[in-house]
Amino acid sequence: MADKTTPLHDEHVALGASMTPFGGWLMPLRYTSDLAEHRAVREAAGLFDLSHMGNINVTGPDAAAFLDHALVGYISKVREMGARYSMICAEDGSVLDDLIVYHVAPGEYSVIANAANAELVLAKLQERATGFDVALKDVQAGQALIAVQGPRAAEIMLATAGLAEDAEISGGTAFADLKYYACLRMRFEGEPLLVGRTGYTGEDGFEIWVSAGQAVALWRALLAAGEPVGLVPAGLSARDSLRLEAGMPLYGHELDTTTTPFEAGMGRVVRLDKATDDGTPVPFVGRDALAARKQSPPARVLVGLRGEGRRPARAGYDVVQRGVDGELGAVVGQVTSGAPSPTLGYPIAMAYVTPEVSAEGTELAVDVRGRAEPFVVVPMPFYRRPQS
Amino acid sequence: MADFPENLKYTTEHEWLDGSTPAVIGVTDVAAEALGDVVYLELPEVGATVEAGAVVGEIESTKSVSELYSPVSGTITEVNTEAVDNPEIVNQDPYGKGWLFKVEVTGAGELLTAAEYAAHTGS
Numbered sequence: 372m373a374d375k376t377t378p379l380h381d382e383h384v385a386l387g388a389s390m391t392p393f394g395g396w397l398m399p400l401r402y403t404s405d406l407a408e409h410r411a412v413r414e415a416a417g418l419f420d421l422s423h424m425g426n427i428n429v430t431g432p433d434a435a436a437f438l439d440h441a442l443v444g445y446i447s448k449v450r451e452m453g454a455r456y457s458m459i460c461a462e463d464g465s466v467l468d469d470l471i472v473y474h475v476a477p478g479e480y481s482v483i484a485n486a487a488n489a490e491l492v493l494a495k496l497q498e499r500a501t502g503f504d505v506a507l508k509d510v511q512a513g514q515a516l517i518a519v520q521g522p523r524a525a526e527i528m529l530a531t532a533g534l535a536e537d538a539e540i541s542g543g544t545a546f547a548d549l550k551y552y553a554c555l556r557m558r559f560e561g562e563p564l565l566v567g568r569t570g571y572t573g574e575d576g577f578e579i580w581v582s583a584g585q586a587v588a589l590w591r592a593l594l595a596a597g598e599p600v601g602l603v604p605a606g607l608s609a610r611d612s613l614r615l616e617a618g619m620p621l622y623g624h625e626l627d628t629t630t631t632p633f634e635a636g637m638g639r640v641v642r643l644d645k646a647t648d649d650g651t652p653v654p655f656v657g658r659d660a661l662a663a664r665k666q667s668p669p670a671r672v673l674v675g676l677r678g679e680g681r682r683p684a685r686a687g688y689d690v691v692q693r694g695v696d697g698e699l700g701a702v703v704g705q706v707t708s709g710a711p712s713p714t715l716g717y718p719i720a721m722a723y724v725t726p727e728v729s730a731e732g733t734e735l736a737v738d739v740r741g742r743a744e745p746f747v748v749v750p751m752p753f754y755r756r757p758q759s
Numbered sequence: 760m761a762d763f764p765e766n767l768k769y770t771t772e773h774e775w776l777d778g779s780t781p782a783v784i785g786v787t788d789v790a791a792e793a794l795g796d797v798v799y800l801e802l803p804e805v806g807a808t809v810e811a812g813a814v815v816g817e818i819e820s821t822k823s824v825s826e827l828y829s830p831v832s833g834t835i836t837e838v839n840t841e842a843v844d845n846p847e848i849v850n851q852d853p854y855g856k857g858w859l860f861k862v863e864v865t866g867a868g869e870l871l872t873a874a875e876y877a878a879h880t881g882s
Binding site for chain 2: 710
């Protein structure tokens with residue numbers, strides 16, 4: 372099956388992007404240089420096309436109760452115009468996808484899924500909707516999702532021609548007061564659109580859902596407003612190294628159907644305390660398995676690794692004990708993501724390891740194509756943005 | 760736009776070598792472009808004997824790892840330590856400062872002219 376293209380495809384081609392298949396979509400991998408794009412996001416801003424992300428609209432009187440049942444998070448506690456990072460799990464507690472849920476209007480939510488999982492998430496939600504008064508709709512096709520990420524993101528948004536605040540539709544929040552993990556409606560050239568202060572880079576930033584018809588105009592307006600302060604279009608390669616530095620999991624790497632949120636260090640998203648108004652526990656999908664799982668020690672733990680040398684570890688490489696004279700010791704885990712950190716200047720990786728070797732400071736090694744490269748267990752995130 | 764200097768010879772593994780003695784070897788701008796930003800180089804030891812077509816090292820970018828082949832047989836006389844310390848020069852100047860190693864040639868492998876290499880890469 373041919374890869375789908377986003378409403379911004381021609382823009383990427385015109386900008387000289389290297390395009391790559393990703394989750395069933397043809398997406399920009401990089402425009403010029405992975406490192407330059409990564410650094411621009413840390414120092415100024417980057418512009419991303421995220422239109423491949425799944426977008427499922429959930430409406431109806433039971434929308435909140437339905438999402439409490441279908442997802443592991445306490446979605447009914449998310450205030451209007453708030454957002455929440457959550458997961459959808461199988462009955463056995465394994466992770467089917469990680470998601471962001473936006474409470475976009477009374478009784479209305481947007482569920483943002485990973486591109487490769489979007490169809491599965493929709494199917495699972497439909498399956499779990501039995502008995503709830505809700506309507507589910509895949510609204511991805513008519514939309515684009517554009518992200519502006521970086522310390523200059525807010526000022527770029529304010530400088531973007533045609534993008535305006537409108538108190539009548541904003542939900543009562545001024546753009547300047549928009550909090551992290553919240554959203555508001557603005558207008559672009561008169562048409563309403565949704566802006567979330569969310570992201571996947573470890574920086575301040577915004578994600579904007581715009582109609583497919585306005586996508587190119589908004590992309591160009593953001594570029595024009597941002598280029599004078601250092602914004603560059605950024606591809607999936609920079610997005611991956613940015614999220615790795617920020618210690619954020621990527622589905623298919625740190626999360627998959629062999630993993631529960633607890634191994635991934637994401638136990639906080641599982642809300643076993645969900646209850647109805649009269650205090651009755653909400654029996655959400657995966658609850659029993661996850662409650663049991665929470666009580667038993669995990670067989671493996673997700674840790675951060677810092678390389679002591681220069682060679683990066685890659686996904687799939689074995690984590691080993693340090694042997695004598697730099698030899699490979701016993702296998703104690705596997706790397707799930709790894710790269711040279713452009714911001715920190717040394718290799719970083721995430722890995723699942725046995726609990727015995729998961730303490731901070733534990734000296735391990737990674738089998739980099741037959742050679743033991745020294746790595747040390749360090750806390751995550753690897754990078755935290757300076758607080759302004 | 761890919762650039763293949765006429766005075767160099769090329770391999771299907773996207774390496775180039777010049778006609779000097781010892782021969783200077785590097786990767787082409789097609790390789791540099793496809794790899795993305797180079798972040799780590801593993802080059803052969805000076806004095807090592809290499810065979811045409813054999814793996815002699817690794818070139819690692821932000822996203823991937825590729826093997827480095829010697830286009831000729833012979834003895835390594837020098838490696839570019841500046842490129843090892845600053846691998847980004849392989850992207851910036853693949854035919855100049857980003858050269859990788861030098862070989863005292865005893866036998867050539869299968870080499871392409873600039874035009875043949877351009878045809879091979881579809882440039």
